[in-house]
Amino acid sequence: MTLSGAPKITLAAVFLVFLMTSQGVAGTIALETESTATPKESGLDVSIKITNKGDESAYDVTHQLLLPGTSSFLPSAGEIAPGKALEVQHSISPQHRLPGSYSLALLTHYTDAGRYPFSALSPIFYHFGESRPALIVSKLGDRTVSGRGVLKLGLKSLSQKTLDLRCRLYLPKEILCPAPEKEHRLAPGGTAFLTFPVQNLGGLKGSRYAVFALINYEQDGFHHSDMASAFLTISPLGEGFASPWLIGSFGLLLAGLVYLILSRRGRKPLPG
8 A cells, every 4th residue: 555645643741650769758750751652664763852850860771662462672771860851763564455544652661760560651643554433432530549449441433333442451550450351342433431459569659650552443444442541640558549358358347356256245154
């Protein structure tokens, strides 16, 4: 297929992490990622610029491009000091069946001064040949969790035809989602809400993660890729969403105490 006037799409996503250094001094790593994807006859040229706008260095910085069914690591960037930027170029050969809008995800791995691992996500969009306007409106709600929680994706169809949606939730490595991919058939003009259970595995208290869902579908010979984004904040334990495990444990403890009290009341004193 010949590319005709494929525009260059630039998207900047900001990701903030609040952390403690190994010396115990509070600091901030704030990575701003600006990604540009340019389709060419030979493939897709991806340019990435990442700037540390915090006051702590990010170490062992490595980028990973996430495509459907595969991933590609870029050369390691090493350290990004506060106020410094780093640029990386990479070429891939994605498979396109239809013209339209497409997307992929960029996962950035890095550590703090104490070598505690972190990760940050940002989306990359581009057009292959001609494209058409989006046929859905989507929203992903912000969430604060301490252990477990649920992210809810709202979808509204703008089409007069049925849409078969393929949705994927993208999260940093510190957050687990057992089933990040969902398929949904959206009726003409209909609405839907998809839920994604999430669990904090390694996010530090006060960390704030940019998360997003990519929604892909086809209609009338064109491919569409849309996005809904949100922030997921890790609160101190006991704030935000209470863990179901903690709720269940508390319930069992309470039931045990009630049983113990009732059993003691039913006892009769032994004769002297």
